[in-house]
Amino acid sequence: MHYATPQLMEELTACIACSECLLACPALAEAIPIKALNWETLHGPLSPDIARFAQRCYQCGACVPVCPVGLHRDAMMLWLKVRLLLGPDS
Amino acid sequence: MTRTSARPPIQAGYPMLGSHGSRAQWLARLTALGIGICLIYPLYLYLHSDDIAPDSAWGYGFAICGTALLILVGVSYSVRKRLNRHAPIRLHTMLAWHAVGGVVGVLLIVLHSAGNFNARSGTYALYGLLAVALSGIIGRLIDRLCPRLATAAAAQAMTEAGEDRLYALEQKLEAAQQLQHARRRARRPRKANMPWDLAYHTLDPENDAIPGLLTHETMSGTGFVPTRAWRYVGSHTAQLLPHQRPFADYLHQQTTLTRAAMGREQFYLHMVRVWRRVHVLLCVAALGLLIWHLTYAAMLLLDAR
Ligand code: HEM
Ligand code: SF4
Ligand code: SF4
Numbered sequence: 521m522h523y524a525t526p527q528l529m530e531e532l533t534a535c536i537a538c539s540e541c542l543l544a545c546p547a548l549a550e551a552i553p554i555k556a557l558n559w560e561t562l563h564g565p566l567s568p569d570i571a572r573f574a575q576r577c578y579q580c581g582a583c584v585p586v587c588p589v590g591l592h593r594d595a596m597m598l599w600l601k602v603r604l605l606l607g608p609d610s
Numbered sequence: 611m612t613r614t615s616a617r618p619p620i621q622a623g624y625p626m627l628g629s630h631g632s633r634a635q636w637l638a639r640l641t642a643l644g645i646g647i648c649l650i651y652p653l654y655l656y657l658h659s660d661d662i663a664p665d666s667a668w669g670y671g672f673a674i675c676g677t678a679l680l681i682l683v684g685v686s687y688s689v690r691k692r693l694n695r696h697a698p699i700r701l702h703t704m705l706a707w708h709a710v711g712g713v714v715g716v717l718l719i720v721l722h723s724a725g726n727f728n729a730r731s732g733t734y735a736l737y738g739l740l741a742v743a744l745s746g747i748i749g750r751l752i753d754r755l756c757p758r759l760a761t762a763a764a765a766q767a768m769t770e771a772g773e774d775r776l777y778a779l780e781q782k783l784e785a786a787q788q789l790q791h792a793r794r795r796a797r798r799p800r801k802a803n804m805p806w807d808l809a810y811h812t813l814d815p816e817n818d819a820i821p822g823l824l825t826h827e828t829m830s831g832t833g834f835v836p837t838r839a840w841r842y843v844g845s846h847t848a849q850l851l852p853h854q855r856p857f858a859d860y861l862h863q864q865t866t867l868t869r870a871a872m873g874r875e876q877f878y879l880h881m882v883r884v885w886r887r888v889h890v891l892l893c894v895a896a897l898g899l900l901i902w903h904l905t906y907a908a909m910l911l912l913d914a915r
Contacts, residue, residue: 521875521876521879522764522767522768522774522875524768524774540695543695543696543701544691544695544701545701545702546691546701546702546704546705547702548700548701548702549632549633549634549635549700549702549703550632574624575624576632577757578753578754578756578757578882579756579757579760579879579882579883580753580882580883580886581883582691586695598757598760598761598764601624601757601758601761601764602761602764602765602768604623604624604761605623605624605761605762605765606765607623
């Protein structure tokens, strides 16, 4: 289910950048720094590697049970997908 | 998080059938194609020989290679996913080989069957494996399509500021009601000793107040949808004043659209996860059939000795 801005900010702030979600992800084809992913989820233009990852994420949810803090990377990725869909200015 | 991105913006968008395969996927596909091309000549010899049968030397060869490959792709992916998360090979790479290996393994079993559908156990095992491979391929199509449809639906259920539409209008209605309360209080003459207890006033829009909030001032240009207001409007349509009707209609339309969008989003996201389970269930069923067939074949071989 999608997140609204406050929930997304809350989760991004709580993220301890351990990258466990990325290790468990079957869609991640190239290395992505988790801090860059967190930053670009909310701010600024999307870099090509993160945009590609957002396109490839297929919302399987494998990233959720492995998160030690109980965050929902799948919902954060859905947010990124909405940003991709709405274009670079969103 | 104060990183500023100096990288160029990407205009990638999110096209329905976009995103080419990754390097790992192409490597797996091309390797399978290369092996397939290398096998064309031996296959030609086999198909033109006198001994085309599941229990021929070639038939056994196909059976052993196919079964080994299928077990390898199924087990290696599951183990890497569950038990070996920090392994150097990416899960994505494993999945690429899983998909290609699954298709090649089933093709080898098809060759093993050599069009012979007499043995019941073998035929069922073959159908089971075909179903697993087919569910895997359909699953990949679902993985591509459903997240895109869910994203489009999520975008409809959100405001441009990234708020949930239903929640945003409730907030708007609450703010409008507080304003109304404040105006009423300001008009009312204040009695001596009357406490200014703000906590006394509920912040939720009360049902009685909702028609009053259905005004141009509250609704115009918001694009928001109120759930509670709509519930009220639905059950009190007859009591609405004529000037409130356009806004009530607007509420109805927006609520219906947003609810439908949220339902679609949920459905598409579920589809990805439910189909994964279908694939795994079919895999378990096919494994059972395969064990049945292997037992049957082993008994035939022992009887023949
Ligand atoms: C007949 C051969 C196949 C077998 C025995 C097989 C077996 C399995 C098993 C056991 C899993 C569960 C892995 C886990 O969650 O731990 C799985 C997952 C999966 N398989 Fe297959 N599979 C086969 C063919 C295919 C094919 C041909 C494709 C695609 C073209 C495919 C795509 C997938 C996908 C996408 C997943 C889920 C990956 C994930 O999200 O983690 N499979 N398969
Ligand atoms: S939901 Fe997306 S990010 Fe999470 S594991 Fe699945 S593909 Fe990766
Ligand atoms: S697993 Fe959780 S805490 Fe770790 S990087 Fe991912 S979202 Fe952040």
